[in-house]
Amino acid sequence: MSDIELLLDADGVRAYLLEVWPQVNGAWQIESLSSGMARLRKQTLPSELRPGGTVSGPTLMALADSAAYVLVLGLLGRAALAVTSSLHIDFLRRPVEGELIAEAELVKLGRSLVTTSVRLGNDSPAKPFDRTKPVAIVSATYSRALV
Amino acid sequence: MSDIELLLDADGVRAYLLEVWPQVNGAWQIESLSSGMARLRKQTLPSELRPGGTVSGPTLMALADSAAYVLVLGLLGRAALAVTSSLHIDFLRRPVEGELIAEAELVKLGRSLVTTSVRLGNDSPAKPFDRTKPVAIVSATYSRALV
Amino acid sequence: MSDIELLLDADGVRAYLLEVWPQVNGAWQIESLSSGMARLRKQTLPSELRPGGTVSGPTLMALADSAAYVLVLGLLGRAALAVTSSLHIDFLRRPVEGELIAEAELVKLGRSLVTTSVRLGNDSPAKPFDRTKPVAIVSATYSRALV
Amino acid sequence: MSDIELLLDADGVRAYLLEVWPQVNGAWQIESLSSGMARLRKQTLPSELRPGGTVSGPTLMALADSAAYVLVLGLLGRAALAVTSSLHIDFLRRPVEGELIAEAELVKLGRSLVTTSVRLGNDSPAKPFDRTKPVAIVSATYSRALV
Numbered sequence: 180m181s182d183i184e185l186l187l188d189a190d191g192v193r194a195y196l197l198e199v200w201p202q203v204n205g206a207w208q209i210e211s212l213s214s215g216m217a218r219l220r221k222q223t224l225p226s227e228l229r230p231g232g233t234v235s236g237p238t239l240m241a242l243a244d245s246a247a248y249v250l251v252l253g254l255l256g257r258a259a260l261a262v263t264s265s266l267h268i269d270f271l272r273r274p275v276e277g278e279l280i281a282e283a284e285l286v287k288l289g290r291s292l293v294t295t296s297v298r299l300g301n302d303s304p305a306k307p308f309d310r311t312k313p314v315a316i317v318s319a320t321y322s323r324a325l326v
Numbered sequence: 327m328s329d330i331e332l333l334l335d336a337d338g339v340r341a342y343l344l345e346v347w348p349q350v351n352g353a354w355q356i357e358s359l360s361s362g363m364a365r366l367r368k369q370t371l372p373s374e375l376r377p378g379g380t381v382s383g384p385t386l387m388a389l390a391d392s393a394a395y396v397l398v399l400g401l402l403g404r405a406a407l408a409v410t411s412s413l414h415i416d417f418l419r420r421p422v423e424g425e426l427i428a429e430a431e432l433v434k435l436g437r438s439l440v441t442t443s444v445r446l447g448n449d450s451p452a453k454p455f456d457r458t459k460p461v462a463i464v465s466a467t468y469s470r471a472l473v
Numbered sequence: 474m475s476d477i478e479l480l481l482d483a484d485g486v487r488a489y490l491l492e493v494w495p496q497v498n499g500a501w502q503i504e505s506l507s508s509g510m511a512r513l514r515k516q517t518l519p520s521e522l523r524p525g526g527t528v529s530g531p532t533l534m535a536l537a538d539s540a541a542y543v544l545v546l547g548l549l550g551r552a553a554l555a556v557t558s559s560l561h562i563d564f565l566r567r568p569v570e571g572e573l574i575a576e577a578e579l580v581k582l583g584r585s586l587v588t589t590s591v592r593l594g595n596d597s598p599a600k601p602f603d604r605t606k607p608v609a610i611v612s613a614t615y616s617r618a619l620v
Numbered sequence: 621m622s623d624i625e626l627l628l629d630a631d632g633v634r635a636y637l638l639e640v641w642p643q644v645n646g647a648w649q650i651e652s653l654s655s656g657m658a659r660l661r662k663q664t665l666p667s668e669l670r671p672g673g674t675v676s677g678p679t680l681m682a683l684a685d686s687a688a689y690v691l692v693l694g695l696l697g698r699a700a701l702a703v704t705s706s707l708h709i710d711f712l713r714r715p716v717e718g719e720l721i722a723e724a725e726l727v728k729l730g731r732s733l734v735t736t737s738v739r740l741g742n743d744s745p746a747k748p749f750d751r752t753k754p755v756a757i758v759s760a761t762y763s764r765a766l767v
Contacts, residue, residue, distance in 0.1 A: 199377055215752070230346055236391055236410045241384035263383045264586065265559060265614070267414045267708045269735050269759055271728040286757055287712040291585050291616065292558065294710050296737075296757060311656070316727055316737060318710055318759060320559070322585065362605070411733065412706060412761070414561045416588050416612055418581040433610050434565040438732050438763065439705065441563050443590075443610060458509070463580055463590060465563055465612060467706070469732065493671055524640055530685055530704045535678035557677045561708045 183214040183288060186256030192249055195257050207242060209249055210280075217250035219281045220302070234274040239299055239315050243268065246283035247295040247319035254288055255323065264292065264322040274314040278302045282310065283319070293321045330361040330435060333403030339396055342404050354389060356396055357427075364397035366428045367449070381421040386446055386462050390415065393430035394442040394466035401435055402470065411439065411469040421461040425449045429457065430466070440468045477508040477582060480550030486543055489551050501536060503543055504574075511544035511577045514596070517570045528568040533593055533609050537562065540577035541589040541613040548582055549617065558586065558616040568608040572596045576604065577613070587615045624655040624729060627697030633690055636698050648683060650690055651721075658691035658724045661743070664717045675715040680740055680756050684709065687724035688736040688760035695729055696764065705733065705763040715755040719743045723751065724760070734762045 207221040227238040297317040302308040354368040444464040449455040501515040521532040591611040596602035648662040738758040743749040
């Protein structure tokens with residue numbers, strides 16, 4: 180969807196988030212942002228693990244939601260009044276502690292709704308992130324106005 | 327679905343969670359548990375709010391997932407090897423800080439999947455929890471074996 | 474949600490559908506319609522069955538979508554420009570040929586989105602429709618404007 | 621997911637479907653089938669259109685479900701006892717009469733569940749199918765055993 184332009188680049192989104200949502204600072208990093216894709220990286224915390232070292236489901240849901248939000252901010256800019264209107268997640272493989280990647284792809288920038296498809300996975304030197312074998316796949320929709 | 331019996335009652339689930347998942351202690355309380363419904367109560371934390379006092383989406387998703395998990399533990403018992411396999415949430419109304427309720431209703435106890443329908447809402451003396459006007463509605467499915 | 478009034482009652486919706494969507498005539502009947510719930514009844518057709526007598530998934534999805542649409546028409550009236558924006562279905566039990574019921578409950582009438590929760594099941598003299606043991610449960614969202 | 625082998629190729633699935641589900645014959649064609657992707661093509665019928673020439677939602681849901689089923693049959697073979705366990709669809713753009721494409725991508729072949737991601741769109745000489753601008757995006761999960 181290369182015919183769409185970003186209103187905020189990665190640095191612009193980082194600066195905006197520091198202003199309006201400072202408590203998220205450090206929870207994850209924006210690795211890259213284009214008009215078609217936002218990529219976030221996160222180091223899991225001990226509190227986000229379940230017995231056995233599995234990353235908790237809500238941790239994955241929060242990261243997917245954040246990746247979609249970063250993409251929405253890039254597309255709609257600082258004034259964005261956008262809230263998650265729905266989210267669907269399928270848990271597919273066991274995520275382990277360490278580095279997680281979330282890639283949010285734009286599938287529709289509509290007048291009232293923005294729809295993204297997000298894939299999550301671990302990333303390590305031995306086993307780099309592989310979009311075709313995600314630990315979870317998400318459809319996240321943001322509403323541009325209050326529903 | 328009154329023909330199904332609980333293997334663990336509310337006290338049994340509380341004791342089990344203290345053993346295997348102590349970090350969740352205090353995040354929410356089990357108000358009631360039957361074979362057809364689990365009801366959780368939660369006091370929102372400052373870290374769970376967004377600017378303006380809205381409760382964050384991941385906070386609602388985590389509470390819904392927990393309510394479904396409590397129901398699954400009650401039905402399947404201590405030995406339960408159950409993981410969330412999918413979750414769908416529609417965000418409907420603006421949740422505010424304070425007390426939240428999550429009611430997880432059993433819709434199918436299958437041999438491989440357990441499906442629940444969860445409704446979330448605020449609860450206050452002035453405006454008690456109303457199942458017909460939820461802030462969010464969730465379908466959460468647990469897998470009884472590793473997928 | 475008794476504080477909402479219908480703009481069209483069941484007869485009004487039937488008349489409107491005969492005008493704008495005549496090919497659906499006879500596929501199902503509106504049993505009842507209130508501002509909180511639409512109930513449809515359908516007799517399965519041989520072409521809607523799979524080997525073994527199971528009702529096909531798309532047949533259930535279509536019936537759920539129709540039940541939500543009837544509720545939306547009742548609430549928004551004849552001029553309604555409303556399209557399905559998302560639908561989530563969990564298939565729970567094996568539906569058999571014969572009579573099917575779909576009950577669509579209103580969970581949110583928003584300014585841009587209308588969200589419904591639909592339960593489907595068989596209905597027969599020997600085994601009447603039971604909302605607590607549905608063959609499928611659906612979340613269907615309509616958009617009041619083109620997305 | 622190139623490390624997975626097909627048990628049935630496109631011709632094998634076509635032959636199997638003629639045996640067990642002859643009424644689907646002609647509703648769509650299998651264009652290609654690999655272990656990672658099934659691609660179906662369909663010509664819309666007048667009965668599948670809504671006023672204005674839009675393709676009905678259930679038509680898209682049925683085509684997505686079929687594409688996922690063809691992929692599942694290819695992976696699991698003739699003896700496959702597989703039923704749709706859940707389906708989530710986001711309707712994104714207005715589909716028009718003519719040729720439709722559905723591409724079902726394998727995201728997880730699990731022991732009990734098979735998860736696919738399906739994209740649907742129109743295809744015409746003037747405007748070929750574009751996976752990045754789908755008319756709808758679907759997550760469809762099949763259960764390998766009765767749920």
